[in-house]
Amino acid sequence: MINPNAAFDELAPNYDSDGSHRTLAERLVAGLAPLRAKATVLDVATGTGAAAFAALRRLDITRVVAVDISEGMIQRARQAATTADPTGRIEWQVAAGVPAPMPAGSADLVLCASSLQFLGRAALTDWLRVLRPGGQVAFTLTSAACFRPSGAFAELAAADLPMPADEQQAARIAGEAGFENVAVTTVEIAGDRPKVVFLVYGTAEEAKFDSGDEQVSELVIQERAERPGGDQDRGVPEADGQQGHA
Template identity: 45%
Template sequence: MTNSSQMARAFDELAGGYDNDHHDEIARLLLDLVKPGPGDKAADVACGNGAVALELALTGVATPILAVDISSGMIAVGRDRAEKAGLAAAIDWQVGQAVPLPVPDASLDLVLCSSSLHFLGRGALSDWRRALRPGGRVGFTLPVTSQFQPSGAFAALIACDVPIPNTVDDALAFVSAAGFVEAEARLVRVGSRSVFAAMATNP
């Protein structure tokens, strides 16, 4: 079984019992940092249950929103949530690889990735720079080293080239090394867990 197949299967099995409340709160914190603007063309990368896409759709500032994930189960959950919230027309759900994003070069204003970059690998950052227009922004979250304990099938799926940050400076250094500028990062607490939320601009 390829890594992609393993990833899809692992998240398909998780989809029915996903912690929506936790990921919805992370999405709100991420959008508070990034502050999407009117008319932004946006993508929710490795969107899972679509928490970021749904929160972004609720703002009404960026539609349609591309939401892409390798797990058909996660996409099904996200699509169902969107329909129940009356947001079906605001989000373009796609099952497929998140890297590369299925968009033309320099076509997006905003790339968002919540709770997934450590599965995608460093190459995601290069692809986001390709997909973003000059001046476009990226926003993502990463777990905190001291709380990061992947287990089971997920332990084998962690990208070895994404350093899990221990400090805000670690998160800033990671995104800056990929060529982004004007980087900001915060350590935010979500229930009993903490994550780093970061944003930066494509030069």
């Protein structure tokens, strides 16, 4: 069985040699609708931090929580942050992306560039947990025609999330997860390995979700039980534990 930590640690030293990761992160952030002032951002599977740094440059944000399962990736991101984030607004964490290490309803924006294919549909329902009502999500999906992972990464690809063939299929992935106001933009990356990538945007209009992932569901139920006044103070219905959208 492939160890994802080790696989991505091995990739880390040369990860930035593929400029498409930074290009996609920049384009993803550039396509966002305006956020509320002093927003909080979660960057899931941050890699070497391209999306986190792009958010810092382009958005009016107070805090970015950037998580990745790979210590090697986070080490390289921290090195880059000495110049790219001198005030330390980005919090780097070595952690699994699902469930994300943030409380329910605590983020204004969730970013995930070049990584959802390894996280699967449980990540989408977890992002609904993390987002405040009206919060935004932005993620990338490589087109099915161009998605050709090799070696360990082929085995690590999420079986429950086939890559979309077109913008309509990409939008459906977000819509079926529970996001609203879904929009998709297509980006073509030239080079030695040209590819077509969909930039997917949506909003969490209601502070609720229907997750088929037991770990995510249990985390939300626990957080709601610990919240003063339960869910009544926010009008959030209890998670019913029914099968989700996978």
